[in-house]
Amino acid sequence: MTVVTQLESTYEYIRDKLTGAAVAPGTKLSRRRLAEEIGVSPALVQQALGQLESEGLVERRPQSGTYVRELSADEYANLCDVRELIEPYAAGRAATRLTAKQLSQLERICERFRELAEKVTHIETVEGRHRFMPRLVREEQDFHGIILAAAANPLVMNLTSTLRLLAQVRSNVEAGAIQRQVMIAGEHESILEALQGRRAELASERMLLHIRGSRRPLAGDEDAPPERGRS
Incomplete structure (x- = not known):
């Protein structure tokens, strides 16, 4: 290596x-x-x-x-505001530009994500559930990455890649992050359906709903964030 x-x-x-x-x-x-x-x-x-x-x-x-890095509530809200402006635009552009290969890749990602999301809800231990998060995150990143690449706007790609990572560092330790994965699977599938139909406006609307969903983690999840370690 x-x-x-x-x-x-x-x-x-x-x-x-x-x-x-x-x-x-x-x-x-x-x-x-x-x-x-x-x-x-x-x-x-x-x-x-x-x-x-x-x-x-x-x-x-x-x-x-x-x-x-620990984002404040205001910083996280601002980050989501920017994503809500950019990513629906990208999804709308991608709807008319995605290749058959890219659509096939998105379909496989959706299948893997749902399988992982449903599996993680049946794991009893918090530690066991959290072990699945990196795999779910990678599928999420790949899903959005393909859409952004298809939008064919390098500036949008560069702006959103870091924004999404920052959002996930915070949102994946919020209460309800594990429970929300099945909901995310459904949101991905809904976006994919619009993309497959080449319906730009619908793809944009569904992406907006998906991004807004990240602002509303479910309450009452017992999956508390891991304790802060000491070096």
Whole structure:
């Protein structure tokens, strides 16, 4: 494995921990512990953390260390506002531009997501349920990524990729995040149906409803965020 490949896999591993609810916002990250966990050098972990910092997922505090970025309620609301403006537009553009191959990929993603979402609701332990989150997050990222790519607007692609990651770091540790996955599966399928019909306005409307749904995590879920670790 080359150094570049090692860096990519290290970055992806840490990113998946952050977006998959394995680490709560505000948690201090230990380079040494992450290096041991991944099986790489602390220097490589530091490089990966630097990339995550540039994307806004982590923050360095002087004479303290690196922490998972903790969005305030206002910051999260602002982030959702921007997504509600951009992603429905992208879905509308994608409806008339998606290739047959891309539609097939979206269909497979929807199938995998629903299978995972339904499976996770039958797991009894909180730890067991949270182990599925990175896989669900990757499917979610791929679903939106294909739509954004089909929209054929690089600026939109660049703007939204980091916004979605930031949103998931917060929303996936909210109460109800696990329960909401089955609802998300249905929302994805609804968006796909509009895209398959080449109905741009409907695809845009359904994407807007999907983004708005992330503002309303379900109450009463026993899946509390993981405890903040110590380095």
